[in-house]
Amino acid sequence: MNEFEWRQQMRRLREPVxxxxxxxxxxxxxxxxxxxxxxxxxxxxxxxxxxWLLAAAVTGAFLxxxxxxxxxxxxxxxxxxxxxxxxDTAWRPSDPRLSGAAIELDAARIELQQAMxxxxxxxxxxxxxxxxxxxxxxxxxxxxxx
Amino acid sequence: xxxxxxxxxxxxLYVSHALAGTPINLQHAATPTANITISNISGEVxxxxxxxxxxxxxxQLGDGAKPLAITGSDGKLSIEVQPKGNGGxxxxxxxxxxxxxTMLDLHVPRGASLDVRVVSAPLMIDGMxxxxxxxxxxSGRARINANxxxxxxxxxxxxxxxxxxxxxxxxxxVSGDILAPVLGDQAKxxxVSGHIQASGGPWxxxxxxxxxxxxxxAGGIATDGKLTVDSMSGSVQLQLPAHTNAMVHASSFSGxxxxxxxxxxxxxxxxxxxxxxxxxxxKGSINIETFSGxxxxxxxx
Numbered sequence: 080m081n082e083f084e085w086r087q088q089m090r091r092l093r094e095p096v097x098x099x100x101x102x103x104x105x106x107x108x109x110x111x112x113x114x115x116x117x118x119x120x121x122x123x124x125x126x127x128x129x130x131w132l133l134a135a136a137v138t139g140a141f142l143x144x145x146x147x148x149x150x151x152x153x154x155x156x157x158x159x160x161x162x163x164x165x166x167d168t169a170w171r172p173s174d175p176r177l178s179g180a181a182i183e184l185d186a187a188r189i190e191l192q193q194a195m196x197x198x199x200x201x202x203x204x205x206x207x208x209x210x211x212x213x214x215x216x217x218x219x220x221x222x223x224x225x
Numbered sequence: 226x227x228x229x230x231x232x233x234x235x236x237x238l239y240v241s242h243a244l245a246g247t248p249i250n251l252q253h254a255a256t257p258t259a260n261i262t263i264s265n266i267s268g269e270v271x272x273x274x275x276x277x278x279x280x281x282x283x284x285q286l287g288d289g290a291k292p293l294a295i296t297g298s299d300g301k302l303s304i305e306v307q308p309k310g311n312g313g314x315x316x317x318x319x320x321x322x323x324x325x326x327t328m329l330d331l332h333v334p335r336g337a338s339l340d341v342r343v344v345s346a347p348l349m350i351d352g353m354x355x356x357x358x359x360x361x362x363x364s365g366r367a368r369i370n371a372n373x374x375x376x377x378x379x380x381x382x383x384x385x386x387x388x389x390x391x392x393x394x395x396x397x398x399v400s401g402d403i404l405a406p407v408l409g410d411q412a413k414x415x416x417v418s419g420h421i422q423a424s425g426g427p428w429x430x431x432x433x434x435x436x437x438x439x440x441x442x443a444g445g446i447a448t449d450g451k452l453t454v455d456s457m458s459g460s461v462q463l464q465l466p467a468h469t470n471a472m473v474h475a476s477s478f479s480g481x482x483x484x485x486x487x488x489x490x491x492x493x494x495x496x497x498x499x500x501x502x503x504x505x506x507x508k509g510s511i512n513i514e515t516f517s518g519x520x521x522x523x524x525x526x
Contacts (some may be wrong), residue, residue, distance in 0.1 A: 086402075086420050086439070174318045176363050177342065180381045180399040187417045187436040187457075194457055196514045198478045198497075201457040202514035209415055209434055213399060216379070220363075225317040 118143070170214070172221040181221075184214045246285035246325060253295040255280045255302055257334045258356060262303040264342040266316050268326030274352035274371075280304075281332040285487040287325030291332040304331070316344050316363075343367075347383075358391075366401075384419075402438075410447060424464075428452060439518075445469050446509040453512045460519040463511075467525045470505035475513040477520050484522040 118140060169185050172178055191207045255261070255278055263270060268287060274451060280302055286293050289308055296303045308324040321344065332359070333339070338356035341348055343365045350358065353371035360367050360378040367378055368386045376391035380398040387394065387405040393414040396403050400421045405414070408425035412432070419438045426444030433440060434455040443464035446452050450471070454461055460480070465471075476499035480488060487502025513520060 090418065090420070090438070132451055156288055176318065176321075177381065183417055191436065191457060194478075198516060200476075200478070200514060200516070203457065203516060206436060206455050206457055210417065210436060213397070213415075213417065217381070217399070220381075223316070 170218065170223075172217070174221055174224045177217060177221050177224070180217055181214075184210060184217060188214065226436045246287050246327070247292075249284045249286050249293055249329070251282040251284055251293065251304075253280045253302055254278060254299050255337065256300045257336045259299060259334060259337045260301045260340070261333055261337050262340045262342075263304070263329070263331065264307075264316070265327055265329055265343045265346045266306065266308075266321050266324060268306075268328050268346045270329045270331070270341065270343055270346050270365075272331045272333060272339065272341070272348075272350045272353075274337075274354065275332045276335055277332070279332075280334070283330045284328040286398055287327040289324040290327055293327075296468050304329070316342070390427050392491070395426045408444065412449075435461075446471055446511065448508050450509040451512075452510070454514070456515040456518045456520075457512075458517045459515070460521075461510045461513060461515055462521045462523070463513065464523045464525065465511075468505060469509075469524065471503075471509035471511045472507045472509060473500070473502040473504060473513075473522070475510045475511075475520055475522060477515045477518070480515045481518045481519040483520070485524045486522065 133219060170181055172181050187210050188207065191203055195203050198201070229486045257278055260279070261280065263272070280295060282293070282304055284294060291307045291308060291309050293304065306329070308482065319407045320456065326346070335353060336355035337353070337357070339350065339353065340359045341350070342361045344363045345365050345368045347368075348360060348362060349368045353373055356373060357375040358369060358371060358373055358377070360369070360380075362378070362383045363381045364471045365383045366386070367380060367383060368388075369378070370385045370388040372390050374391070375386070375393045377395045378397065380387050380401045382400045383398070385396050385398060385404065387396070388407065390407050390409055392409040392411065394405065396405065396413070397415045397447070399416070400418045401415060401416070402420045403414055403423065403521055405412070405423040406425070408423050408428070408431070410427065410429045410461045412423070412428065412430075414421055414423060416434075416438045418435045419434060421433065421438060421440045421442070423433075423441070424443040427447040427450060428444060429447045429450045431446070431452045433442065433453070436457045436459065438459045440456065440459055440461045442454070442462065445466040446469065448470065452471075454463070475482060475484065477497070482498045482500060484500050484502070486504060488502045489500050490499055491498045500522075513522070
């Protein structure tokens with residue numbers, strides 16, 4: 080193995096790896112569950128000591144649940160809309176010889192756009208323009224391949 | 226009886242020979258500065274310069290390929306490996322599947338200009354002098370040893386290795402590495418994730434850009450020369466010779482910036498560091514920017 084191949088392998092190790100299981104949903108559900116349990120426990124405690132607060136607490140819990148339900152519904156309606164939008168932007172050529180490069184160029188474009196949110200330097204703009212030009216060339220190449 | 230014992234072996238040898246492809250042996254007269262187009266999908270392409278006014282093609286034609294011919298006139302020739310039947314474009318995926326690898330071994334006039342298109346076939350060009358070379362490759366490695374005025378290589382994942390000298394070089398890859406130890410005075414190197422290792426100069430204009438590939442650059446700039454390096458997350462190492470005359474401006478948003486020359490300024494609020502330095506007369510211009518890639522500038526004593 081020469082130095083070039085060694086460096087190539089080293090670079091591959093640096094590539095981001097997506098987790099096999101996304102734990103955020105589980106954590107979020109657990110947090111919500113804890114919050115609701117604590118709220119119910121507080122209501123029960125206060126109800127035993129101050130019965131006149133029961134109506135207000137129940138109303139509050141209903142309002143909270145309603146709000147959460149509304150938010151969950153809104154998230155659910157947004158999520159399917161954004162997923163196809165992302166899928167649309169990611170172009171995948173049918174030619175397997177070009178599909179790896181298409182993924183790489185698309186990932187580079189997204190990374191550059193994310194970097195530009197932090198620093199809108201002319202250097203990043205130039206890199207993005209060149210990456211998009213390479214994407215256009217690859218599309219042209221894929222069209223030629225038929 | 227002995228012959229019968231060896232019969233299966235002989236049969237295997239015969240079958241493998243029959244499947245090995247058709248031998249190629251073609252010749253065509255050519256002017257010393259002819260324009261030659263070569264295309265091949267898989268297999269290999271070797272181009273060697275010689276001092277005869279002739280193009281010679283040898284090798285093995287892959288199974289499923291159309292009979293090969295040298296077409297065109299003495300000043301403009303074409304050698305294109307294509308699949309049998311009407312497969313549309315010369316390198317379409319179906320045609321690639323239908324055709325076995327073709328080995329092309331070409332001899333061409335030393336001063337000819339070449340336009341080579343390959344898909345997965347490694348390409349080797351050796352000894353060209355005077356003409357222009359243009360290469361388009363998908364995954365095939367391109368090795369060019371030539372002394373030419375202009376070189377243009379576009380590669381997807383194939384590595385580019387350049388020896389000899391190209392006064393003007395435009396080398397571009399998506400993930401392939403670029404190795405160019407003797408870059409001419411005007412060069413444009415571009416990659417997304419490939420590694421770039423280049424040296425040479427003095428450069429009148431050198432533009433280098435990488436998204437995530439690392440860069441090692443060694444060389445100086447000419448009087449009034451301009452060197453620009455843009456990197457997002459790739460680390461950049463620049464080795465400048467002693468007696469460099471240039472204004473150096475380097476900056477990084479979150480990468481580690483180190484330099485043998487100039488004074489490093491770190492941002493008081495938030496990330497970011499930059500450096501400005503004047504080397505010698507300061508006539509040339511060196512501008513390097515990275516986003517998160519590390520940057521190291523060395524000057525030889």
